[in-house]
Amino acid sequence: MxxxxxxxxxxxxxxxxxxxxxxxxxxxxxxxxxxxxxxxxxxxxxxxxxxFKARGTEVVTSLLAGNHSPAVVCASAGNLGQALAWSGRGRGLDVTVVASRLAPAVKLDRIRALDARLELVDGDIEAARERAAAIARQDGIRLVEDSLDxxxxxxxxxxxxxxxxxxxxxxxxxxxxxxxxxxxxxxxxxxxxxxxxxxxxxxxxxxxxxxxxxxxxxxxxxxxxxxxxxxxxxxxxxxxxxxxxxxxxxxxxxxxxxxxxxxxxxxxxxxxxxxxxxxxxxxxxxxxxxxxxxxxxxxxxxxxxxxxxxxxxxxxxxxxxxxx
Missing domain, CATH: 3.40.50.1100 (Rossmann fold)
Known part of the structure; x- marks a missing residue:
């Protein structure tokens, strides 16, 4: 199972x-x-x-919008962040993406272009995950954890x-x-x-x-x-x-x-x-x-x-x- x-x-x-x-x-x-x-x-x-990431973020944000949740945060190497920004924008959610400063610039630029708030951290994706979890606790918003969710x-x-x-x-x-x-x-x-x-x-x-x-x-x-x-x-x-x-x-x-x-x-x-x-x-x-x-x-x-x-x-x- x-x-x-x-x-x-x-x-x-x-x-x-x-x-x-x-x-x-x-x-x-x-x-x-x-x-x-x-x-x-x-x-x-x-x-x-x-x-492919938007297949998942579409489901996440559809459920959040149905529950009248105002905001969501995730850590991303780039693709999940773009997908969550796209899906959240279409459903009126405030989206925050945490990424490593080492992530490809093209991915970071597209996250910004999709109206998400982008926060950069030193280190790799694991450091970004720790920061995203801290933001979720601090602001009381949904943390999207890729693969766990x-x-x-x-x-x-x-x-x-x-x-x-x-x-x-x-x-x-x-x-x-x-x-x-x-x-x-x-x-x-x-x-x-x-x-x-x-x-x-x-x-x-x-x-x-x-x-x-x-x-x-x-x-x-x-x-x-x-x-x-x-x-x-x-x-x-x-x-x-x-x-x-x-x-x-x-x-x-x-x-x-x-x-x-x-x-x-x-x-x-x-x-x-x-x-x-x-x-x-x-x-x-x-x-x-x-x-x-x-x-x-x-x-x-x-x-x-x-x-x-x-x-x-x-x-x-x-x-x-x-x-x-």
Whole structure:
């Protein structure tokens, strides 16, 4: 058993703005020569905030607005903050986002542009979480905790509903693993509706806490992170989320930074997609273990495209004269 509920995931669809639902899902033949398997892309960047996170924040803010709550706060590496700002603005909520000063500037600028109050802290996402919790206590407002709050997981789980309703058959789904909201939400749906599909979580080698925790079946923390995939770079897994992940995930793997960059380059060259590093984790996993996926039909969830373009060009080797 997990904390998640399939009926609530189905109900969540009714709370989410249609702009975030039924995102493109298609077989991408251009990837198949490089990867050696059939690959379908679930494109969670084709929405107003360029990531899957709004599926969860739409549920959170819909319930808060129904309860006449005036304000909400979260900690974010960037994407959750944008999503909460977008969803809260549409429902008349005052939104505060706490982020690290080290977060990509493009993500911070978009949070500000969506009328949220942005507070920056020294340190990483864990420091931002501590500050957001302090603000919630001080002001008596709702703290949105990504992955711990079921709304964030079950909102993300609507991606799973769209997978099983759209793809006639597939063998595995590759899911970027950070805090665990998307992995547990999608995994819950697949285990209920398509149990034959292998649910594989992918995390950077430089931010391995949740993957190590999954393999050891206990919370394992790390002292630091070292990855370009800022969207999944946590150090302290949440015990309740790990418990859910142990039920719904079939495997959790770590990939190298070079493979993440190669995945971003392949998605640009073969699929015409500019993505942030976290969104290339699924492709990176295939690149590192081609034999495992050979001859199979794999779905990879392209989960975000909020990327600093100067950094992107450095990573993928695109020169200023040849930018996409």
């Amino acid at each position: 997990t904390r998640l509920d399939l009926a609530r995931i189905r109900a969540a669809r009714r709370m989410i703005d249609p702009a975030f639902l039924d995102t493109p899902l298609y077989r991408c033949e251009g990837l198949e020569t490089d990867l050696g398997c059939a690959v379908s892309i679930k494109l969670e960047t084709a929405n107003p905030v360029r990531s 079921l709304e964030t997981c079950e909102g993300a789980g609507t991606i799973g509903l769209e997978l099983v309703d759209t793809v006639s058959s597939f063998d595995a789904v590759l899911i970027a693993l950070g805090g665990g909201a998307m992995a547990t939400g999608v995994g819950q749906v697949l285990k209920a509706c398509a149990p034959e599909v292998e649910v594989i979580c992918v995390q950077p080698l430089g931010a391995p806490a949740m993957t190590r925790s999954w393999h050891q079946r206990r919370v394992v923390t790390t002292d630091s992170i070292d990855t370009i995939a800022d969207g999944v770079a946590g150090r302290r897994p949440i015990p309740a989320v790990l418990d859910d992940l142990l039920v719904v995930a079939d495997d959790a793997v770590l990939v190298k930074e070079a493979s993440i960059i190669a995945g971003m380059r392949i998605l640009l060259d073969r699929a015409g997609l500019v993505v942030e590093p976290s969104a290339a984790l699924g492709v990176a996993a295939i690149l590192e273990d081609r034999d495992r996926f050979a001859g199979r039909h794999v779905v990879t969830i392209v989960c975000g495209s909020n990327v600093d373009m100067d950094a992107y060009h450095r990573w993928v080797g695109v020169t200023p004269d040849h930018r996409p």
